[in-house]
Structure formats: C-alpha cells, structure tokens
Amino acid sequence: MSASTWRQPTGDDDIPSGTGQATTSGGNPPGKGTTAAVHRAGRPARRFWSARRIPAAVVALLSVAAVGLLLYDVVSVRADRPGMSWRRRLAEELATRPLHDIWMTVGAAVAMALGLWLFLLAVTPGLRRLLPMRHPAGIPRTGEVRAGLDRHAAALILRDRAVRVSGVQSARVDVGRRKVKARAQAHFRDLNEVHADLDAALSKAATNLGLAQQPTLDVRVRRPKKG
Numbered sequence: 109m110s111a112s113t114w115r116q117p118t119g120d121d122d123i124p125s126g127t128g129q130a131t132t133s134g135g136n137p138p139g140k141g142t143t144a145a146v147h148r149a150g151r152p153a154r155r156f157w158s159a160r161r162i163p164a165a166v167v168a169l170l171s172v173a174a175v176g177l178l179l180y181d182v183v184s185v186r187a188d189r190p191g192m193s194w195r196r197r198l199a200e201e202l203a204t205r206p207l208h209d210i211w212m213t214v215g216a217a218v219a220m221a222l223g224l225w226l227f228l229l230a231v232t233p234g235l236r237r238l239l240p241m242r243h244p245a246g247i248p249r250t251g252e253v254r255a256g257l258d259r260h261a262a263a264l265i266l267r268d269r270a271v272r273v274s275g276v277q278s279a280r281v282d283v284g285r286r287k288v289k290a291r292a293q294a295h296f297r298d299l300n301e302v303h304a305d306l307d308a309a310l311s312k313a314a315t316n317l318g319l320a321q322q323p324t325l326d327v328r329v330r331r332p333k334k335g
Contacts, residue, residue: 156256158234167226236285242320255318259283262317266290269313275302277332288314288323293332303329 178195185191205212238256263283270279270290275297282289290310294302307327314323 155233155240156235156238156254160229160234163226163229239283239285240320241318257317257319262319265317266310266313269309270306273302273306273309276306276329284323286321286323287326289326290328292327292329294329295332299329299331303327 181192181195237259239259239262241255241257260283263281266283266288267279267281270276270281270292273292275294277293277295279290279292281291288310290306292302292306306329307325310325310327314325
C-alpha cells in the first residue's frame with residue numbers, strides 16, 4: 109500500500125504517541141520493554157487468515173455440478189438407458205490416447221496448476237493488507253483480542269509525519285509487511301540533514317504504530333525536478 113501527498117500547512121502538533129497502539133495497565137504506551145515481555149511470554153502476534161469464501165464457493169459449486177452430472181449418468185445407465193455421449197467419448201479417449209499425447213500433457217498441467225493454487229490458498233494466511241499489532245503486556249485476557257492495522261492507513265500516518273519535516277516538499281510512503289519505503293523531495297535545506305530528520309521522524313512514527321514486527325525503513329531524499 110502507498111500514499112503520497114504535497115506539503116500542506118500544518119500546525120505544530122505531532123502524531124500522538126497513542127496512534128495505532130494499545131496502552132499498558134499503568135497508562136504508559138508499550139515500548140521496547142513491552143515487546144520483549146510479549147516475546148518472552150511466547151505469544152507473538154500472528155497474521156490474520158482469510159476465510160477464502162469465493163474460492164471455496166467456486167470449488168464447491170463445480171464439485172457439486174460435476175458429481176451431480178456423473179451421478180445422473182450412472183443412474184441412467186443402471187436404468188438401461190444409454191449413457192451420455194460425452195462420457196463415452198471421454199472414456200474412449202482416455203483409454204486410447206498415449207500418455208505423451210499433447211492433450212494429455214496439457215490436461216495434466218492444468219490439473220496440477222489448479223491443485224497447486226488450491227494448496228497455496230489452504231496454507232497461506234492471505235489478508236496481506238492487515239498488519240498485526242503487538243499484544244500489550246500486563247493486561248489480563250488480552251490474548252483473546254487481536255488488533256490489526258491496515259497498510260494504507262499506516263502509509264497515511266507515516267506520510268503525514270514525513271511532510272511535517274522541515275524542508276520536505278512532498279513525500280510518498282509505501283508500507284509493506286516488513287519494510288517501509290519513503291521517497292521525499294526537499295526544496296530547501298541540505299539533503300543529508302533532511303534525510304537524517306526524516307529517518308528519525310519516521311522511525312519514531314513507525315514505533316508508535318504498535319506493530320508486532322517493527323518494519324525496516326528505506327528513506328531516500330532528492331531535489332524536485334526542474335521545469
């Protein structure tokens with residue numbers, strides 16, 4: 109997910125430290141100590157799993173249609189009625205065609221690709237747009253609650269923080285599962301100074317998001333193109 113903007117006049121208020129994060133029982137935001145406590149407890153936040161409703165519904169409907177058609181044909185044959193021509197033709201082709209035939213190879217490749225796709229859907233979480241947030245320490249029954257932050261929302265927060273850095277004219281932020289890419293244009297100040305301030309500001313803002321896995325930052329600053 110990505111977000112981009114041009115610098116707008118803003119106040120002196122910064123991002124509140126509680127943005128996107130839980131607080132401990134004492135009212136303090138969970139910092140590094142909280143994260144370490146969660147990891148020591150052996151309860152790292154897991155990714156959210158997709159229900160895969162559409163693929164499951166498509167596979168179920170196709171299976172029901174195929175089995176129903178085959179069952180109808182078998183019942184017709186048992187009732188001394190001629191079977192469907194397509195099934196007789198298919199049985200004949202499967203019995204007479206060699207394994208190295210091009211259509212046999214294509215059919216096997218398609219079946220293998222569909223099976224691999226279904227297997228990947230079954231073993232991968234999905235919902236890549238949701239970033240899991242860490243569990244707060246010291247609060248009972250928090251293990252029953254799971255929180256997530258949308259990647260687009262995280263990009264908007266980091267982008268708004270980036271354009272508040274002095275010297276930044278515009279910024280674009282892409283938030284991935286493990287990495288945050290920030291591209292900024294500076295219209296005044298030294299590029300190295302802007303880069304250092306921007307890196308520090310985004311590091312603090314990313315920590316305040318309260319994500320279970322702290323993303324790495326890739327910050328680049330350049331001058332706007334002339335003309």
